[in-house]
Amino acid sequence: MPNAxxxxxxxxxxDDLAGYGFLLPWLLGFLLLTLGPxxxxxxxxxxxxxxxxxxxxxxxxxxxxxxxxxxxxxxAMTVTFTFVLLSVPLKLIFALGVAVALNxxxxxxxxxxxxxxxxxxxxxxxxIAVLWRQVFAGDGLLxxxxxxxxxxxxxxxxANPSTSLYTLVLLAVWxxxxxxxxxxxxxRQIPQDIYEAASIDxxxxxxxxxxxxxPLLTPVIFFNAVIQTIDAFKAFTSAFVISDGTGGPIxxxxxxxxxxxxxxxxxxxxxxxxxxxxxxxxxxxxxTALSFLSARYWVHYDx
Amino acid sequence: MxxxxxxxxxxxxxxxxxxxxxxxxxxxxxxxxxxxxxxKSTLLRMIAGLEPISGGELSIGGxxxxxxxxxxxxxxxxxxxxxxxxxxxxxxxxxFGLETARMRKAEIDRRVRKAADILQITPLLExxxxxxxxGQRQRVAIGRxxxxxxxxxxxxxxxxxxxxxxxxxxxxxxxxLHADIGATMIYVTHDQVEAMTLADRIVxxxxxxxxxxGTPLDIYNKPANRFVAGFIGSPKMNFLDVSAxxxxxxxxxxxxxxxxxxxSIRRGFDASEPLTLGIRPEHVVTGGTAEIDLGTLAIxxxxxxxxxxxxxxxxxxxQALNVVLEGQxxxxxxxxxxxxxxxxxxxxxxxxxxxLNS
Numbered sequence: 001m002p003n004a005x006x007x008x009x010x011x012x013x014x015d016d017l018a019g020y021g022f023l024l025p026w027l028l029g030f031l032l033l034t035l036g037p038x039x040x041x042x043x044x045x046x047x048x049x050x051x052x053x054x055x056x057x058x059x060x061x062x063x064x065x066x067x068x069x070x071x072x073x074x075x076a077m078t079v080t081f082t083f084v085l086l087s088v089p090l091k092l093i094f095a096l097g098v099a100v101a102l103n104x105x106x107x108x109x110x111x112x113x114x115x116x117x118x119x120x121x122x123x124x125x126x127x128i129a130v131l132w133r134q135v136f137a138g139d140g141l142l143x144x145x146x147x148x149x150x151x152x153x154x155x156x157x158x159a160n161p162s163t164s165l166y167t168l169v170l171l172a173v174w175x176x177x178x179x180x181x182x183x184x185x186x187x188r189q190i191p192q193d194i195y196e197a198a199s200i201d202x203x204x205x206x207x208x209x210x211x212x213x214x215p216l217l218t219p220v221i222f223f224n225a226v227i228q229t230i231d232a233f234k235a236f237t238s239a240f241v242i243s244d245g246t247g248g249p250i251x252x253x254x255x256x257x258x259x260x261x262x263x264x265x266x267x268x269x270x271x272x273x274x275x276x277x278x279x280x281x282x283x284x285x286x287x288t289a290l291s292f293l294s295a296r297y298w299v300h301y302d303x
Numbered sequence: 304m305x306x307x308x309x310x311x312x313x314x315x316x317x318x319x320x321x322x323x324x325x326x327x328x329x330x331x332x333x334x335x336x337x338x339x340x341x342x343k344s345t346l347l348r349m350i351a352g353l354e355p356i357s358g359g360e361l362s363i364g365g366x367x368x369x370x371x372x373x374x375x376x377x378x379x380x381x382x383x384x385x386x387x388x389x390x391x392x393x394x395x396x397x398x399f400g401l402e403t404a405r406m407r408k409a410e411i412d413r414r415v416r417k418a419a420d421i422l423q424i425t426p427l428l429e430x431x432x433x434x435x436x437x438g439q440r441q442r443v444a445i446g447r448x449x450x451x452x453x454x455x456x457x458x459x460x461x462x463x464x465x466x467x468x469x470x471x472x473x474x475x476x477x478x479x480l481h482a483d484i485g486a487t488m489i490y491v492t493h494d495q496v497e498a499m500t501l502a503d504r505i506v507x508x509x510x511x512x513x514x515x516x517g518t519p520l521d522i523y524n525k526p527a528n529r530f531v532a533g534f535i536g537s538p539k540m541n542f543l544d545v546s547a548x549x550x551x552x553x554x555x556x557x558x559x560x561x562x563x564x565x566x567s568i569r570r571g572f573d574a575s576e577p578l579t580l581g582i583r584p585e586h587v588v589t590g591g592t593a594e595i596d597l598g599t600l601a602i603x604x605x606x607x608x609x610x611x612x613x614x615x616x617x618x619x620x621x622q623a624l625n626v627v628l629e630g631q632x633x634x635x636x637x638x639x640x641x642x643x644x645x646x647x648x649x650x651x652x653x654x655x656x657x658x659l660n661s
Contacts, residue, residue, distance in 0.1 A: 191386065194388060196373075197386040198388075199353070199373050201374065201399050203400075216390060
């Protein structure tokens, strides 16, 4: 039956074609807009590409310069790590606190959930960063309030290098909504009768929180911590808008991504910026790997 | 030692427990039984302190406990789901309450090991609940109750998540535990076999009201009303519509189809009152020795259980009657069987559902 076999092979091929056809829109996007640029950036990181003339191969020169001879790289790393290490824990603690409060069987839960989630919906936008600038500027809302309430003349919080980064941390913490929603879902997963058993065992609410809620929530805490850490390393918009793209004052808000952006689009050192980008990828990967390695010691999985 | 006085529970306008009076002696094994939604679990949770009491009084050892925190009532509870702490080892599950009470480490260790020994779970002490079978989790839950050394154990349908074989085995072990430690136990179930086998006293609940309380055999032999009669006993009691041919004083002549018989009664009734005659399937008599003749049963279905034969049939007037016969009987659908009953095996209920015969 060679004919039948050939016919069925053709039919299978036809099915395969249809399948790839449906896959094509996503596949094109992935190849042209994701994989292609990623591969290109790796190549460019090994060149002196300026965006204006053809790239020349320089080997690992960009990487050695970053590692040995770039004070602004050190500044950007310091600013970024400070931001990540402050904003992520603060945001998680805040999100968990609000989630626990909302989980107490409050009436109008869905209303409050929506209200608290709102900053996360709009928070990453340019408009909110502009608003933030208005609040923390020298004649901003905060200082007007301080003046009216306490007669205190506040400095410009965003123009002062010792406070500017903290206004950005505050902006990040304010966007605690998505972590809160996930915490809320996690809290709902803990069976009520475990708390009943704990209350018969005499555990008061505080002990219940630390001995029951927190350990049982560790998978959710872990998930939120990883997602928020990656997000924080990639933070860009708020610093760009508030510092007018400079990372100032005196590089106090020079996020890593902002430095990378300046190198590429202000100084036209695309090769060097590509190398910076790959180092950020490695840092994020290392952080995530560390989190997963540490997870076995503190994350409790039920099954 | 534990007493409930006119205890009520309301959820908004819905009254779930409607004035329960109950007093439980020290060391007694009391089983709350009833259909789902009867309030038996709610009542237990009110005793535990997990559910506020809307009205009436709960006292334990003569002290009012309505407002006392669950941990201060001297009780321990075994939950239907076991409610073990999933992130703690078996040892920690049992020691958690004692640590919360800031007991000395050596004493905690002594108690945990003793309980583990009683329940034969010593090899499991370092395991997490997820590494245990259902039966082992059940033991840990009981162990967590034992270490508290409570005056009263509360069990909320503790066997319903176990398979049939394990259920029987654990039932026996709970009975043995009660005999060994002698604490008061209150046990909630919808399973009447558990109720009959475990209880010193059964409390039958329906819709938040105690329908009857008494020893298992009291309830089986003299159900106070038609509900209790139908609820306790398996297969279910047969109910036949009968007429009161004549009634006066403390005896009545009852008519069922063509047969007439006399029963002693507690109260007079109207000749027009519809009455119900209850006969347990295992009390139906076949052959000529019956005191009361029920006529001929037309058999429609037969189940052979090996040790018993269950026959489902209809009487001459069309009323359904089921019969449990000892041994393996060679009968099948389409056969007829002469049936009757002994007067002592008959229960008469008035139109209000209450027991009429003494």
